[in-house]
Amino acid sequence: MSLVMTAPIAGDRRGRARVVIAGLVVLLIVAALASLCIGPSGLSTAEVAGLLSDALAGRFDEISTVNHVILFDIRIPRTLLGAMVGAALALAGAMMQGLFRNPLADPGLVGVSSGAALGAVLVIVLGGAFLAPVMDFLGIGALPIAAFFGGLGTTLLLYSIATRQGRTSVGTMLLAGIALGAIAGAITAYLVFRSNDFQLRELTFWSMGGLGGATWKKLGLALPFIIGVFLAMPFTARGLDALVLGESEARHLGFNTQWLKSLIIFVVALAVGVSVAFAGIIGFVGIVVPHVLRLVIGPEHRTLLPATALLGATLLIVADMICRTIVAPAELPIGIVTATIGAPFFLSILLRKRGVIDL
C-alpha cells in the first residue's frame, strides 16, 4: 500500500474495506481476550493476565494449579475452537452465496449441515460395528472426515438439482435443501433409534453442539480443515466476483468455472464438516455475517472473505460468552443464541427481497 493518500475513487470501496478489516482484527482480539476472562469459575482478569504473561515469558512452573488448567485447558481451546468454527461457518456461507448467486444460501438452511451431521452420526453409531476397522485407523479424526463427506455429498446433490445450464433457481435450491435436510434428518433419526445406550449418550452429548467440549486434541484435528478453507480464499475470491455476473460471463472473463465451482463446493464441505463434527449444527452465522459486511464494504470477495472470517470468529466467540454466562453455572446451547440473532435477520432479508424468490 502506498503511503501517499489519494482521493478515493467513486465506487471503489477497497480503501474502506481495509479500514473495516483492521477494525475487525482489533474487535476479534478484544472478544477473544474477553472470552478468556469471563466464566463461572471466578478467575479474575488480573489472574488471567498474570498467567498469560507468565506463559509468554516461558514460565510454566505452576503448571498444576487449578487456574492454570481453567485458562490453558478449558478457556483457550474453547475460544480458539469458537474462532475457527465461526470463521469457517461464515466463510462457508459467503462462498455458497457466491456460488448460488443468492444471499439466502446458508449451509444450515439448505441441508448441508444436516448432511454433515448424518456423516458424524453414522460414525458414532456404526463406528463400533462394521466401520470398526476404519475407526481404528482414523480414531477421533473419523468424525470430521465423515461429516466432511456428508456435507460434500449434500452440496453436490443440491447444486446438481438446483442448477441447470449455469442458472440456479433460488426456489428449487431452497426447497431441494429442505428435502435433502429432511432425508438426512430421517436417516439420522433412524440411526439414533437403532443405537444402544452407550451410543445414545455419546449422540446426545454430541448433538447438543456448542464449544464446551473443546480440547487441544480436537483443535489439532480441526486445524488442517481450517487451513484448507483459508488457503482457498485467494484462489476463489476473483472467481466468485465473476460468478456474480453469471456462469458464462465468468467463463468469458477467463475463469475455469468447472474447477472453480468444484473448489468452492469442496471448501464449503470442509468448513461445514469440521464445524458440525466439533460444535454441532450452528445456524445463521453464514447468513448474518456476509450480509452485514456486504452492506458495509461491498460484495467484492477479495475483501469480503477475510472480513467475513474475522467477523464470524468474533460473533461465535461472543455468542459462546453469552451461552456460558447467561444461565451460569449451566450452559445454553449456542444454537439458541445464533438463531435468536439470525432468524429475524433472515426474515428481514426475505421481506426486502421477496421478488428474488420467484417460485
Place this chain on the structure above:
Amino acid sequence: MLEVENLTVRAGKRDILDRVSLKVVPGQLTAVVGPNGAGKSTIMKAVTGELRPAHGSIKLDGKNVAAYPAYEMAARRAVLPQASSLAFPFTVHEVVRLGTSGALSAADRAARVAAALIRVDLNGFGGRFFQELSGGEQQRVHLARVLCQVWEPVVDGVPRYLFLDEPTASLDLRHQLLTLDTARAFAAAGGGVVAILHDLNLAALYADKIIVVSAGRIAADGPPREVLTDEMMRQVFGVSVHVGGVPTDAPFILPHSARAA
C-alpha cells in the same frame, strides 16, 4: 481470423445449426442478422466456447477454440451478453473493474475503468449501484467492462475480438449510434467485431459484412449492398418491403444522416 466450418449444433434430435460456415476477418465489423429463433445466439455461443458443437470446426487465429484454456480465450476475445443481472450490490466501478486484468496496478485499473466509462457515456457513474441503473445504462456498464477486457484491439500483432449479442437492444438512438461507433473504432484499429443486430438499418450502416441466418443455416453472407435485397427480406424475414426506398408520406428517421454529417 475466426473460421467456422460446417458447424452443426443439436438440441435433442433437432439441428439448431445445420452446417454453418462463416469467416470473421479482423479489421471488420461483421453483423449477424436474422429472424427470432434462427440460431444467431447459438452461433455466438458456439464461437465463444459456451456450446459444444456436434460437428464442425471453429478456429480462432488458426487454433481450435476448444483447445484454448479459458484464460487465454479471455485475453483474445470479450463477450457482451444480452442481459445480465447481479445478485449482489456491486457499484458500477466494481463491475467494470472485473474486466480489467489483474496484472495491472491498482491505479492503472482504476484509470482504465474511468476511461471505459467515458467511452460508453457513463462518466461519473462509477459510484452508482449497478442494480439501480436503467436497463440501457446497465447494458452500457457491461459494454465498458467488455471493452476493458480487450482494451487494445491488437496486441503484439495478434488481433482481439469483440462479440456483442444485441448490443443496442435496450439503448436509445443516441447510445445505439455511440455503441456501434465504438465497435467500428475497435474494428478500424485492427480488432475483429461480431455483433448480433436486429435493426437492419444499423447493420447496413455500420457493418462491413452482413451474415443472414435463417432456420439454422446461412442464407446470405456479404457486404450490406449485396445482402439486403427485396428478395432476401421476403424469403428470410417474410416481409414484403422495398429495400433502399423511402416510404410514402409517413415521417421517418434516417440514422444514416448522423454519419453523413
